[in-house]
Structure formats: structure tokens, C-alpha cells
Amino acid sequence: MRISSAFYGRSSSALIRGSMKKIQRSFCTENASDGFSSSRIKIFDRDLKRKQRDRAAWLMRQDDSFVNTVAENLLDRLEDCKKAFPAALCLGGSLKAIRHLLRGRGGVEKLIMMDMSLDMVKLCKEFEKDMTDENIETSFVVGDEEFLPVRESSLDLVISCLGLHWTNDLPGAMIQCRLALKPDGLFLAAILGGETLKELRIACTVAQMEREGGISPRLSPLAQVRDAGNLLTRAGFTLPGVDVDEYTVKYENALQLIEHL
Numbered sequence: 001m002r003i004s005s006a007f008y009g010r011s012s013s014a015l016i017r018g019s020m021k022k023i024q025r026s027f028c029t030e031n032a033s034d035g036f037s038s039s040r041i042k043i044f045d046r047d048l049k050r051k052q053r054d055r056a057a058w059l060m061r062q063d064d065s066f067v068n069t070v071a072e073n074l075l076d077r078l079e080d081c082k083k084a085f086p087a088a089l090c091l092g093g094s095l096k097a098i099r100h101l102l103r104g105r106g107g108v109e110k111l112i113m114m115d116m117s118l119d120m121v122k123l124c125k126e127f128e129k130d131m132t133d134e135n136i137e138t139s140f141v142v143g144d145e146e147f148l149p150v151r152e153s154s155l156d157l158v159i160s161c162l163g164l165h166w167t168n169d170l171p172g173a174m175i176q177c178r179l180a181l182k183p184d185g186l187f188l189a190a191i192l193g194g195e196t197l198k199e200l201r202i203a204c205t206v207a208q209m210e211r212e213g214g215i216s217p218r219l220s221p222l223a224q225v226r227d228a229g230n231l232l233t234r235a236g237f238t239l240p241g242v243d244v245d246e247y248t249v250k251y252e253n254a255l256q257l258i259e260h261l
Contacts, residue, residue, distance in 0.1 A: 042168050043221065046116070046144065048165055053092070053117030059259070064097070066249050066260075071097035071161050073245055074190045076158075078106035085157035085186060091145050091177075093163025095124045099138070100129065106157060112150075114141040148176040155180045160189040165222060174235035183202055187237060193223045194244065200257065 061241045071094050084107025090098050092115035113124050117186045128138055143149045145167050158177045177187050197219055205217040225242055232240035251257040
């Protein structure tokens with residue numbers, strides 16, 4: 001299984017400063033328009049996804065080496081930044097791995113852990129009890145990436161590790177992340193993309209052609225590298241960057257792969 005891409009961008013200080021007085025009490029969802037008509041097509045059933053996240057919370061009791069590797073590589077980007085990020089938001093996906101591997105990087109003092117799944121939030125809160133080596137004020141929120149319950153210009157850092165590829169309105173979600181950031185804030189995210197699960201797509205296509213004589217989508221649509229760069233620009237981020245990392249994960253059978261997903 002392959003993963004791409006890690007992408008990141010800075011919030012535009014000129015854009016946010018120009019409207020600071022008008023939006024002091026507004027939330028990100030109130031101004032998440034980019035001048036384009038955001039997609040109204042519901043590719044993903046968010047209620048079903050929440051239930052899947054609830055179930056995944058119990059399957060994630062053990063460390064996942066793949067998730068940890070992606071989270072570690074994403075957090076490495078913080079070491080390239082000279083400034084500190086006192087207030088940070090970690091969006092659903094791999095909250096536990098991000099919290100465990102943060103280890104004082106980025107100068108984070110206040111950390112908001114947010115997931116649409118109550119069980120996932122409970123898991124992270126339970127894990128937090130064992131984190132005695134860091135002086136980070138951590139809070140937990142049940143919320144949706146598509147409707148961020150966060151005030152504008154209130155954060156220095158937004159991190160999303162393996163979560164945003166299941167949003168129906170990815171441009172809108174990224175715009176809300178940008179609005180939540182203070183001037184010169186940083187957005188870091190890792191999503192599944194590119195040729196991820198290419199082998200599974202081919203297997204599903206061949207099997208369906210043989211049995212049904214036609215094909216229909218069986219896997220989630222994934223962004224390409226060019227798409228990620230365009231999304232960052234469309235969301236209003238400055239200094240956007242996109243990296244591609246490839247990982248190979250081997251499974252004994254297809255059921256093991258599906259359970260991991």
C-alpha cells in the first residue's frame with residue numbers, strides 16, 4: 001500500500017489581517033467560501049464514517065507501525081520551522097500517534113484534539129493520562145472537519161494525519177483550517193493519495209468485470225499530487241508545499257487489508 005501526499009502551507013497574513021476587526025467573534029464555518037461553488041455531492045456518508053471511527057477506536061489499542069511512521073514524518077516538518085506554535089489543533093485521523101510522537105516539537109503549549117468519533121476522543125483522553133513527560137495543556141473536542149467549531153485566527157498550527165481524504169468538501173475544510181490560523185500560522189496534513197491501493201483497485205475491477213460484466217467505484221477517490229497543490233492554493237495558503245512518501249505494507253490476505261483500512 002502506498003501513501004501520498006504530505007502537504008503544508010502558511011496562512012496569508014495580509015488576507016487575515018485585513019478583516020481581523022470584523023471577524024473577531026466569528027467561527028470558521030461562517031466564512032468558508034472561496035468564491036467557487038463547493039461540492040454538494042455527498043461521496044461519503046459521514047454518519048457511517050463516524051460509526052467506522054468508533055469501531056476503529058477499539059482496533060487501535062495497539063500501536064500501528066504504518067500510522068506511527070506517517071505521523072513521525074509529518075511532525076518532522078515542525079523541526080524545519082524556527083518559530084514556535086503555542087496553540088495547535090489536531091484533527092481526526094491519527095490523534096493518538098500525533099500526541100505520542102509530538103515530544104515537545106513545535107513549542108506547542110495548548111493542544112486541541114478533535115475527532116468526529118466520541119469513542120476515538122475517549123481513547124485519546126485515556127491515552128493522555130500516561131503522558132506525564134510533557135507540559136502541554138490538552139483539551140478534547142468531538143467535532144467534524146467539515147464544520148470546525150473553532151474561532152477564526154485562534155490557532156498557530158493545524159495538523160491532520162490520515163483523516164481529510166474522507167471529507168465530502170475538502171476545499172471547504174481546508175479553507176476553514178486556514179481561517180482558524182493566525183497570521184503566519186502553519187497547516188500540516190497527510191492524506192492517502194496517488195497510487196495508494198492500486199493493487200486492490202485492479203483486483204476489484206477484474207473481479208467485477210468477470211462476475212458482472214461492468215465496473216463501478218469500489219474504493220474512495222484519492223487526490224493526486226497536482227490536486228493537493230491546487231487545493232492549498234485555492235484555500236488561500238501561501239508558501240504551499242507537497243511531498244510524496246511511499247510505503248509498502250504487506251498483508252497475509254485481503255480481509256486483513258480491509259480491517260486495517
